[in-house]
Amino acid sequence: MYIINDIVKVFEPIKTVLTQPNLTFSRLSYDTRKMHTGADSLFFALQGQQDGHRFVYEAYQKGVRNFIVSDLALNVENFQDANFIWVKNTLRALQSLVSLHRNSIQIPVIGITGSNGKTIVKEWLSQLLKGLKKVYQSPKSYNSQLGVALSLWDLTNDYDVALIEAGISTVDEMHYLEEMIRPSLGIFTSLGPAHREGFVSKEVKLAEKWNLFIRSKKIFVPSAQVLNEYLSNERIVSWGVSNTDILRVLAIHSYELYTQVHLSYRNYDFELSIPFIDKASIDNALTCVLVLLEIGVSIDIIRDRIALLKPLDMRLQLKMGKNNSSIIDDSYSNDLASLNIALDFLNQQNQYDKKKLILSDFEGEELTAKFLNKLHQVLSTVQLDEIILVGGRFKSMVFDFSRNIHVYESTEDLLSNLSQLNFKDSVVLIKGARKYKLETISRLLTEKSHETILQINLKSLEHNLKQYRSKIDSSVKMMAMVKAFSYGSGSYEVANILQFNNVDYLTVAFVDEGSELRRSGIKLPIMVLSPHESAIDDILEYNLEPEIYSVRILKVFVQYLKNKNINDYPVHIKLDTGMHRLGFMDNEIDELLLILKNQKEVRIKSVFSHLVGAGVESLKDFTAKQFLQFNSNADKINTALGYSFLKHICNTSGIVHHPEGHMDMVRLGIGLYGFDMNPKELTLEQVGVLKTTITQIKHIPKDETIGYDRKGLLTRDSIIATVKIGYADGYSRRFGNGVGEMEINGQLVQTVGNICMDMCMLDITDIEAKEGDEVIVFPDMALAAQNIGTIPYELLTGISSRVKRVYYYE
Numbered sequence: 024m025y026i027i028n029d030i031v032k033v034f035e036p037i038k039t040v041l042t043q044p045n046l047t048f049s050r051l052s053y054d055t056r057k058m059h060t061g062a063d064s065l066f067f068a069l070q071g072q073q074d075g076h077r078f079v080y081e082a083y084q085k086g087v088r089n090f091i092v093s094d095l096a097l098n099v100e101n102f103q104d105a106n107f108i109w110v111k112n113t114l115r116a117l118q119s120l121v122s123l124h125r126n127s128i129q130i131p132v133i134g135i136t137g138s139n140g141k142t143i144v145k146e147w148l149s150q151l152l153k154g155l156k157k158v159y160q161s162p163k164s165y166n167s168q169l170g171v172a173l174s175l176w177d178l179t180n181d182y183d184v185a186l187i188e189a190g191i192s193t194v195d196e197m198h199y200l201e202e203m204i205r206p207s208l209g210i211f212t213s214l215g216p217a218h219r220e221g222f223v224s225k226e227v228k229l230a231e232k233w234n235l236f237i238r239s240k241k242i243f244v245p246s247a248q249v250l251n252e253y254l255s256n257e258r259i260v261s262w263g264v265s266n267t268d269i270l271r272v273l274a275i276h277s278y279e280l281y282t283q284v285h286l287s288y289r290n291y292d293f294e295l296s297i298p299f300i301d302k303a304s305i306d307n308a309l310t311c312v313l314v315l316l317e318i319g320v321s322i323d324i325i326r327d328r329i330a331l332l333k334p335l336d337m338r339l340q341l342k343m344g345k346n347n348s349s350i351i352d353d354s355y356s357n358d359l360a361s362l363n364i365a366l367d368f369l370n371q372q373n374q375y376d377k378k379k380l381i382l383s384d385f386e387g388e389e390l391t392a393k394f395l396n397k398l399h400q401v402l403s404t405v406q407l408d409e410i411i412l413v414g415g416r417f418k419s420m421v422f423d424f425s426r427n428i429h430v431y432e433s434t435e436d437l438l439s440n441l442s443q444l445n446f447k448d449s450v451v452l453i454k455g456a457r458k459y460k461l462e463t464i465s466r467l468l469t470e471k472s473h474e475t476i477l478q479i480n481l482k483s484l485e486h487n488l489k490q491y492r493s494k495i496d497s498s499v500k501m502m503a504m505v506k507a508f509s510y511g512s513g514s515y516e517v518a519n520i521l522q523f524n525n526v527d528y529l530t531v532a533f534v535d536e537g538s539e540l541r542r543s544g545i546k547l548p549i550m551v552l553s554p555h556e557s558a559i560d561d562i563l564e565y566n567l568e569p570e571i572y573s574v575r576i577l578k579v580f581v582q583y584l585k586n587k588n589i590n591d592y593p594v595h596i597k598l599d600t601g602m603h604r605l606g607f608m609d610n611e612i613d614e615l616l617l618i619l620k621n622q623k624e625v626r627i628k629s630v631f632s633h634l635v636g637a638g639v640e641s642l643k644d645f646t647a648k649q650f651l652q653f654n655s656n657a658d659k660i661n662t663a664l665g666y667s668f669l670k671h672i673c674n675t676s677g678i679v680h681h682p683e684g685h686m687d688m689v690r691l692g693i694g695l696y697g698f699d700m701n702p703k704e705l706t707l708e709q710v711g712v713l714k715t716t717i718t719q720i721k722h723i724p725k726d727e728t729i730g731y732d733r734k735g736l737l738t739r740d741s742i743i744a745t746v747k748i749g750y751a752d753g754y755s756r757r758f759g760n761g762v763g764e765m766e767i768n769g770q771l772v773q774t775v776g777n778i779c780m781d782m783c784m785l786d787i788t789d790i791e792a793k794e795g796d797e798v799i800v801f802p803d804m805a806l807a808a809q810n811i812g813t814i815p816y817e818l819l820t821g822i823s824s825r826v827k828r829v830y831y832y833e
């Protein structure tokens with residue numbers, strides 16, 4: 024708990040208004056969406072994707088009375104009982120406060136950095152130390168300038184050791200992280216290629232990352248991952264194959280499922296088996312072994328525990344549940360910080376009315392009053408209709424929530440009572456420590472997914488949205504296109520994320536798509552591109568906003584509203600400036616205005632048009648003509664009606680190539696899903712990955728043929744794999760006979776023979792593969808589209824609905 028007046032100096036304030044200097048706070052907040060109550064917190068108006076100052080009022084309403092801001096123009100007259108501290112940079116102010124908090128910490132703090140493997144090494148170390156030490160760790164991959172600050176805030180001296188991850192993307196960043204973490208021990212995991220992370224050279228990158236260790240007494244590294252001159256430093260404790268390594272690898276041999284290593288530690292020889300065969304996992308495991316040895320864990324314990332390591336799957340998974348429900352599966356680990364993140368995600372889900380939580384006991388935590396108090400705080404951030412607790416220790420506890428709580432002794436106990444619980448119309452978060460194996464519960468509650476799935480990474484979608492936001496002015500609104508089942512990626516699953524990220528508008532093609540979103544709890548304004556007059560009832564019932572593209576549809580709509588006595592219904596006027604699809608042509612504007620001026624039933628929310636070739640260099644002049652024509656007609660409408668409305672014309676490629684045409688709003692479509700033919704300096708992440716598995720493998724001699732019509736003639740003895748995806752799934756027949764390429768275990772293979780309805784065959788003669796192996800159907804979707812003469816839009820939206828969508832966050 025801190026008193027504002029005591030710490031105000033830390034921020035080096037430019038100006039202060041302290042109406043209640045003795046107010047205290049114990050929580051940090053920066054995001055009003057994630058805030059249940061603001062009492063007891065200090066709010067930082069960060070300049071992130073959106074300007075935090077815009078949310079000061081909302082934070083105040085939620086109870087916040089302490090604010091750190093940077094906008095000197097901010098008017099605080101209406102917040103008479105609140106404290107305001109103006110600083111130059113709110114993020115740096117937050118970091119200075121965390122540094123101050125760090126002063127009170129005496130336990131060893133281990134700082135972990137490197138290009139790859141930071142999160143894995145952190146999570147594994149924490150698993151390996153369970154029961155031996157009380158470990159505090161930064162949650163998930165919270166390793167950024169903000170993530171590290173938040174990670175450290177809850178650290179107390181009640182732990183034996185803290186594991187904190189640090190990640191940077193350019194020079195001059197690490198010292199800010201170092202100042203907060205001040206690692207007494209350091210771990211460097213690996214050094215990747217320079218260009219991947221925004222550095223000019225490997226040397227520069229290593230030097231920057233190394234800044235984390237300026238105060239560390241020891242630095243643990245794989246010697247192969249750092250440049251030679253670093254190794255001579257006496258603080259280095261390395262593993263590797265050379266004489267100078269403290270932990271030496273004498274021999275290493277991988278079998279089918281594990282790797283046997285012969286090691287020598289300070290001249291003591293021993294063997295270890297690591298349950299992985301890929302190099303990255305073996306390296307990360309050996310880094311963990313070195314750290315454990317150096318902090319005094321015995322070889323016997325290390326040997327036992329290393330053998331039990333599992334690959335990490337820390338992604339939150341959102342699945343379709345049985346009986347009208349959604350299941351969020353996060354059964355990998357359980358601690359307060361990651362519970363908090365998972366609850367935030369639960370909070371974003373609007374598709375069903377009820378929210379429920381299945382929560383296991385916290386491994387390696389004493390359930391002290393202090394801890395339970397924190398747990399209570401975390402749980403109170405979501406309106407939970409039911410809480411199901413798993414673990415003997417919970418039995419003896421009294422909870423003062425006014426909620427429906429059930430406690431089960433063990434996962435088995437819950438399993439045998441599962442049929443009595445009701446998850447209908449609910450979103451259920453399953454959160455548990457690995458030991459409790461709650462994934463068995465999740466498996467029982469979810470619909471089976473078949474071998475062919477489309478994996479959707481919602482975090483990548485969020486990332487792409489941020490990328491495009493960085494290209495538009497903060498005053499320009501963002502409309503996100505979710506037509507055609509969000510380009511094949513989902514309905515409420517995608518809309519929830521967009522709503523949570525404060526886009527201004529959603530757009531669907533048809534009324535049905537819009538009403539489905541409304542039924543799933545989406546509150547954002549929704550524009551409908553092709554409203555059909557037969558669906559006007561639904562437009563009104565679900566509060567959708569139609570595109571008006573012709574005099575005919577306008578008349579029908581106005582008449583309908585007249586009969587219902589409704590005025591000022593929001594509509595959007597579409598102008599045809601060259602696409603020649605839907606919309607008013609130049610010579611129809613006068614008639615449009617005549618009707619609009621003589622009615623009060625509709626009110627124009629926006630006027631818009633669509634570009635024909637925004638990203639095509641040779642169409643530059645045409646695009647300019649479209650802008651001109653659009654602006655002149657929009658102005659004409661504005662003058663005639665005497666009120667203003669939003670104007671917009673840019674789609675994805677328009678956003679990037681025509682910043683001069685952003686106007687009041689942009690309409691982001693395909694870029695959101697990770698495709699942009701020419702994204703300039705944006706880095707997009709592919710959102711959907713279509714996957715299947717090998718069903719059968721056959722050895723077929725030369726001169727035989729594969730599939731229908733004997734098209735796939737073998738010119739050599741071949742190994743053929745059958746996979747369960749065909750044209751009925753959206754894998755076009757045009758991909759047959761070698762045109763289509765898929766990826767198996769990192770290797771490319773081609774189709775052989777014609778594509779069948781539900782299956783197709785691959786020539787895997789030249790690669791290693793076995794039945795059941797995973798197959799990535801489009802390793803490069805843009806290229807695949809090009810190879811059959813189409814565009815990614817068609818491939819994405821063509822993936823049929825029988826292919827299950829599986830959602831991940833992170």
Ligand SMILES: *Cc1c(COP(=O)(O)O)cnc(C)c1O
Binds near residue numbers: 506673690692
């Ligand atoms: C589909 C569509 C968009 C989005 O186009 P992208 O190229 O996917 O960004 C924008 N506006 C209208 C009218 C559309 O139909």
